[in-house]
Amino acid sequence: MVTSVLRVVLLGLMLGAPALLHAQSAASGTPMVGRVVDIRNDRPIAGAQVILERFKVTSLSDSAGAFRVAGVPAGTHEVIVRAIGYEPLVVMMAFMASDTLRPEFLLNNAAQMLNVVKIDTTTGGLLSLRMQEFEDRRKIGLGRFLDASFFARYFGLDIISILNGRFANISATSGPHGLSIRNARGGRSCPAQIVLNGQMMGTVVDRGLIQPESVIGFEFHNSASTPAQYGGTAIGGAIYGSGFSGASCGTAIFWTR
Incomplete structure (x- = not known):
């Protein structure tokens, strides 16, 4: 376990x-x-x-x-x-x-048991599959994670206000083409690739697709922890390398209802 x-x-x-x-x-x-x-x-x-x-x-x-x-x-x-x-x-x-x-x-404290993962079954099996992927990576701990309870605490704020300042070196910005997530590394800032519900979107995504009230999970991975299916590499879910094509500035993953 x-x-x-x-x-x-x-x-x-x-x-x-x-x-x-x-x-x-x-x-x-x-x-x-x-x-x-x-x-x-x-x-x-x-x-x-x-x-x-x-x-x-x-x-x-x-x-x-x-x-x-x-x-x-x-x-x-x-x-x-x-x-x-x-x-x-x-x-x-x-x-x-x-x-x-x-x-x-x-x-984790040796006497503490893992909390039960609760899935909103009203949204169907697809949501369960999405969040299982999220929870599997969070258990391993490679990456940085925000869950639905976090977003619920900031109801009414826009996605940029919610994300900015949550993680060191990571910022959310909005431009004429949409939302981007930037990663400051090596003295420079570069756009991370964005994944929405398992689909790779490039480095910019329409803000209308990511409404804060619909977000149930957010992950950020540097090149060292980007999952294999998004341009990184993993062996058995526990080995991660760095320097992958398409994920060198990191990967921001959004999960929505």
Whole structure:
């Protein structure tokens, strides 16, 4: 049962560098700088172990939940995250030589059960299938997610006002051709591709197709977590790489009733 998840943010907030234990660092390779937090409230978890057993490397998170691993060789490697009182997390991650990987590991209390996913059956089986895809990715935790309850809290606001400021480096803008979602990365801002109910729409979509009151889910994925069917790559739903054609600026996925 997967109860701990991982959010990968390639361009996130700069985090502190805690002490690195038993570090087998290298002059080259991919640095991994991130945080370990409680999935229930986003509070930092101090003393969590971030382990790459293949390289005998263990990093310990500090009081802010921050950790750092330097010089991870390029390739796909198993990462284990453990903390006292929490379910362990085991995930395969793709390290690219040109990237700094900034994951945020979300751990679930060992005694906590997953909430039951409730589906509005009045909208039929198609909605159930759509939201199953949404929920499956949210359980894994690769990406950033807003569900129907979030949008319900902002009833009456337009979609741009709702989305702006929710995630670091992500902004919604409106132009003569419609709505676009922009991702600030590497000192520049570029338009993410937009997917609406599983259909790829390009980088601009008619705002009339995305009314806030009809939105039941929103996902944003950097190139590292874009699903395979939208131009990314995934193996077994747990391995994601970066630098994919058509998704290099990220992927914004809207789900509507």
